[in-house]
Amino acid sequence: MSEAALSTVSGVTRRIPDVTWCDLFEFQARRTPARVCLVADEVAWTFHDLDLWGERLARMLRDAGASPGTVVACAMTRSVRAVLGVLATAKVGAVYLPIDPALPAARLDAILADARPAVVLTDVVRLAERADLVLSTEDWQAELSGYAGHRPPRAAAGPAYLIYTSGSTGLPKGVSVGHRSLVNLYGELADGFFPAGRGPQRVAHGLPLFFDASWNPLLWMAGGHELHLLPDPVRTDPASYVDFVREHRLSVVEAVPAQMSALVEAGLLEGRSRPRMLVMGGEAIGQDLWSYLRAAPGVTAVNLYGPTECTVFTTACRLDDHATPSIGRPIGNTTARIVDEHLRPVPIGEPGELVISGSCLALGYLGRPGPTADRFVTAGERRYRTGDRCRLMADGHLEWLGRLDDQVKIRGHRVEPGEVEQALLTSPGVRQAAVRVEGSEPRLVAYVVLDTGSVGRLRERLRAMLPSYLLPSTIVPLEAMPLGPTGKIDRAALTPPVAVRRTIVLTSTQELVAAAFRVQLELPVVDADSDFFDLGGHSLSAAALAARLRAQGVPCSLRDVLLRRTVARLAELVPATEEGRTP
Known part of the structure; x- marks a missing residue:
């Protein structure tokens, strides 16, 4: 049987220009200098503004020791300074390493020891002792104003950025992604996503800045679109997020499915001012959300799939193309195969491991030749073993069936x-x-x-x-x-030990809240002192809990859940009229 009759599917062949993503941004800045490209910190920055300040910060980075091919670690708060950090690193020709400033010190030290950056840039005072450059949050423009522009030659063949993911050995590992892969991704967005509407789109950037998917909205910006950087208090609260989308008339929203579901529940698609395009990725989408978004009028919803090792996303599926959850077809210059344990393609419709080849592949794991050789195998061509169990359907769509190992995506993070x-x-x-x-x-x-x-x-x-x-x-x-x-x-x-049955005495208002805890966290028992976050809650599920309680008539916000973490404290919000109500 020929390989064409087996589980192999390829994206379109597209020429990849020999440039960096920064070259694409600079071309746009020369073409439309006065157009707004970034709205952040309540300021509208034009392409000329961002290009100018990016060049000044690039000169500062070079003077601090950054050079082509070196690593620049950016531990930045969510502000225009964070976007300038990405741009300035690229202008130097260095490798961008995003770091969450809230990381525990031990993990931060492990990443810095592994990546060995030439420069650590931050705007967080508590990280000053670990940094080479500290931009103040108030006077950063004054600090940069004395630096002249910096335009060194840049090579398009080397690494563009590093992303650290969870590692089974107990240490995070850095995935090195090249400029060519990033520019290939830009080509996919330009051909298949940018035409979402007439003229420049207003794009929401509500993703974590240290998440590899955050490159998607940055590439929209490089393509001439207007990027809106949502502040942390807004992006983590679905109601505030929806208000922000309406106020700024945003047309493109990207989120992990759990967050998208919360945004939809908060009214994202209600009213006249609604986004034209919804983009999801980072974890599997359930059938209910898939069906709802597929049927939503006037909205194009897209599901993205891709490991960090394959440059943000590798396949894409418009929800109106498929009735059930699918990860779609490969992007341009990419081939997907479903193979058996010997890396031989299996017949169409049969399950197997998904392996990816093409221009999307990362360069490998920084300083780890063994794991790189294990995952990036050579079988006639270089291929990445995803560890995902999939099958190719007769219509050419790929269906995700789960993991072959115990790896999992939690809130978009690979764990x-x-x-x-x-x-x-x-x-x-x-x-x-x-x-x-x-x-x-x-x-x-x-x-x-x-x-x-x-x-x-x-x-x-x-x-x-x-x-x-x-x-x-x-x-x-x-x-x-x-x-x-x-x-x-x-x-x-492994199962929890059988607990000695005990009587849990709750008031009627506490029982109303406890019932919401049990449903949200999938737990059989909670008591008055149960702490939502100690039981496994997080910001997204906290927002969902607040919405669940509001539906029960309790005036509860995300802030209330963050401050009143226990059943008893949240029960204090239950109106007196709810006394005795059955949840």
Whole structure:
């Protein structure tokens, strides 16, 4: 049987210009200098403005030691300075490394030790001792105004940026992505997404700046569109996000499916002022959301799929092209194959591992030739083994069926449970640890055997070691781990111990709130002192909890959930008329 009859599908062939994404931005700045390209910090920045200040910051970076091919780590707050950091790094010809300023010190130090940046740039005072350059939040323009422009020659063949992902060894690993891959992605956006409406679009940037998907809105900007950088308090609160979209008449919104669902519930598609295009990626989309958006009039919804190793997204599917969730077809200059364990393509319709080849592939893992050779295999051509179980349907669409290993996406972040296990095993008092992915909304559950200490102290130690998306939603103490025939931990047999039944006494108002906790967190039991965030809640689920309580008649906002974390405290918001109501 020829390969054409097997599970192989390719995107269109497109010429990739020998430029960097920064060259594309500078071309646009010369073409439309007076057009607004970025709205941030309540200021509308033109292409000329951003290009000018980017050149000044580039000169400052060069004077601090940045040069073509070196790494510039940017730990920036969500402001115009963060966008300038990306642009200035590219103008120098250096490699951009985004870092979340809120990372625990241990993880920040691990990333900096691995990446060995020539310059660390920040605008956060508490990180000043780790930084080479600190831009003040108030006088940064005065600091940069004395620097002349800087336009060195730039090579389009080298790395453009680094993104650190979770690693099973307990240490984060850096994925190095080249300019050619990024420019190929720009070509895909220009051909398939930019024509979403007539003229320049207003694009919402509500994604985390240290998330590789944040490149999508930046490339929209380089394509001549107007980018609106949502402040943190706005982007994390669905109601405020929707108000922002309406106030600024934004036409393109991108979010992970969980957040998009919350935005839809908050009224994103209600009224006359609604976005024209919704873009989702980072995790699987459920059928309910898929069907709802597919039927929404006047809206184009697109599902994106792609590992970090394949430059943001590798396949795309317009929801109106398929009735059930699909990851679609490969982007330009990209081939997808469904293969067996020997990397041989399987027949159409049969499940197997998805492997990707083409211009989207990253350069590899920084300083890790072994893992690079393991995942980026050479079989006639260079291919990336995604570890995702998929199948190619007869209509040419790819269907995602889950993971072949225990890796998972949580709120758009790729998570290796093994990294959490390593963090647990290095903690004092922990004899054994195992971490599993559980629940319909994937979450990490840790099982531990403790020699000393308590679950509370262990959780506090993890908070100091790991970013929030790697924290287990639940830590279950066990007397001993279940073992299989070979003496290894039997992970399938891991279950919480049967608790001694106890009577939980709740008032009627507390029961109303407790019921919302149980449904939102998929837990059988909570009591008056149960803390939403200690039980595994996060900002998105907190917003969903607030919406759930409002639907029950409780005047509850996201801020209330953040400040009143327990059942008892939130129950104080329940109106007296709700007393005795059945939730």
